[in-house]
Amino acid sequence: MKENKLEVGFIGAGAYVSGNHLPNAQRNPALRIRAICDLSAETLERHRAAYQPDYVTTDYRDVLRDERVDFVVIGTQHDVRLPLIRAAAEAGKPIWVEKPMSTTNAESRQILDIVRRTGVLFQVGFNRRFAPGIVDLKRVLGRFPRLQTLYLRAIEERKLWPDWPFTPQHGGTLGSEACHFMDLATFLAGAEPVRLRARGDAMYALAVSIDFANGTVAEFFCGVHGSAGYPKEYIEAFGGECTAVLRSFVELNVCGVDGETDRSYPLEFDPQPEAFRDLPAFEALYRKNRHWRDHIPPEDFAARHYYRSQPQVNKGRYEALDDFARAVRERRAATGCDATDGARATAMVLAAEKSIRSGGPVEFSLEAALRET
Ligand SMILES: NC(=O)c1ccc[n+]([C@@H]2O[C@H](COP(=O)([O-])OP(=O)(O)OC[C@H]3O[C@@H](n4cnc5c(N)ncnc54)[C@H](O)[C@@H]3O)[C@@H](O)[C@H]2O)c1
Numbered sequence: 001m002k003e004n005k006l007e008v009g010f011i012g013a014g015a016y017v018s019g020n021h022l023p024n025a026q027r028n029p030a031l032r033i034r035a036i037c038d039l040s041a042e043t044l045e046r047h048r049a050a051y052q053p054d055y056v057t058t059d060y061r062d063v064l065r066d067e068r069v070d071f072v073v074i075g076t077q078h079d080v081r082l083p084l085i086r087a088a089a090e091a092g093k094p095i096w097v098e099k100p101m102s103t104t105n106a107e108s109r110q111i112l113d114i115v116r117r118t119g120v121l122f123q124v125g126f127n128r129r130f131a132p133g134i135v136d137l138k139r140v141l142g143r144f145p146r147l148q149t150l151y152l153r154a155i156e157e158r159k160l161w162p163d164w165p166f167t168p169q170h171g172g173t174l175g176s177e178a179c180h181f182m183d184l185a186t187f188l189a190g191a192e193p194v195r196l197r198a199r200g201d202a203m204y205a206l207a208v209s210i211d212f213a214n215g216t217v218a219e220f221f222c223g224v225h226g227s228a229g230y231p232k233e234y235i236e237a238f239g240g241e242c243t244a245v246l247r248s249f250v251e252l253n254v255c256g257v258d259g260e261t262d263r264s265y266p267l268e269f270d271p272q273p274e275a276f277r278d279l280p281a282f283e284a285l286y287r288k289n290r291h292w293r294d295h296i297p298p299e300d301f302a303a304r305h306y307y308r309s310q311p312q313v314n315k316g317r318y319e320a321l322d323d324f325a326r327a328v329r330e331r332r333a334a335t336g337c338d339a340t341d342g343a344r345a346t347a348m349v350l351a352a353e354k355s356i357r358s359g360g361p362v363e364f365s366l367e368a369a370l371r372e373t
Contacts, residue, residue: 101342130316
């Protein structure tokens with residue numbers, strides 16, 4: 001802690017952390033960037049110039065030994081998790097880890113044990129729960145007589161992605177992207193999943209059906225074979241005589257719930273703030289997004305990194321990290337996804353993989369999945 005600001009140590013500072021957590025920590029008045037660790041010297045030099053941390057390093061142990069680091073953000077690729085989490089927990093550092101928390105149920109079980117044994121504060125980066133549109137949607141769903149059916153969609157464009165998520169150890173679309181919607185569907189349904197059925201291609205394009213213990217059924221489409229010109233995400237929820245639709249985090253439409261009106265949410269980053277001001281939020285986003293897709297700067301395309309040019313909807317990235325930091329400061333439990341939520345999302349991904357292989361539904365229980373290993 002310095003000047004009453006929590007000091008953060010970043011371990012793994014590639015595309016996502018560069019585009020989100022570092023700028024978000026820098027603009028958060030309660031935080032200070034103490035240390036940045038990455039394996040790439042070029043990345044470290046760029047971050048040293050942009051964020052002026054007290055030091056940069058290629059050895060994460062420097063960050064964990066540092067008494068001034070109040071919490072760590074682990075933003076490495078998916079297959080570099082367990083040793084970092086173990087070392088950070090044993091050093092007593094509260095841990096924010098990017099999604100997915102783990103890639104196997106055995107890894108989840110070990111992480112759960114480490115977190116229980118050390119008692120460190122621990123949160124997984126399923127940020128969507130903190131998006132203003134999701135916070136409102138969740139509240140509105142609480143006013144439905146019950147949530148009966150839920151539809152989610154997230155389609156991107158393969159050639160705009162880096163290659164590493166499409167390797168077997170990172171699980172493709174299912175492992176790196178569908179895990180968000182496993183968690184989000186569970187959060188919105190407010191119940192444990194009991195059955196999954198997945199079809200399609202785990203790497204690039206799939207459909208997943210989930211039955212929840214309270215009777216809610218969810219269906220989602222996820223993949224990278226679409227155009228990034230169209231806004232990526234969409235959620236529809238139905239129950240009783242009520243409907244709620246969240247259009248790419250910028251517009252919420254609610255019908256059949258007394259007193260609830262449509263709402264819109266500002267972009268987190270708007271490359272054309274003066275354009276399309278007369279249009280409804282989703283229409284304006286569509287036009288801005290399409291314009292971005294048609295004019296991607298060559299350097300962004302080469303880096304597969306678009307946070308400086310693409311319209312950014314508010315998916316709760318700032319809010320989620322801020323909430324975790326408040327929990328660290330107040331020494332209270334974090335309100336975001338804990339290790340059990342992280343383990344559940346991983347187990348659901350693995351169950352979906354199993355379902356694609358078998359061609360049939362898979363009965364789901366987190367306890368059973370964790371016992372299996
Ligand atoms: N929450 C979200 O919406 C969201 C979106 C995109 C990516 N992510 C997640 O963020 C994470 C990183 O993804 P990315 O696209 O930034 O990947 P990336 O490859 O660009 O960055 C990962 C970085 O980790 C570094 N690294 C690896 N091992 C390390 C070690 N032992 N010590 C220090 N640094 C190490 C690498 O040098 C690299 O720079 C992944 O878990 C990904 O799923 C989350």
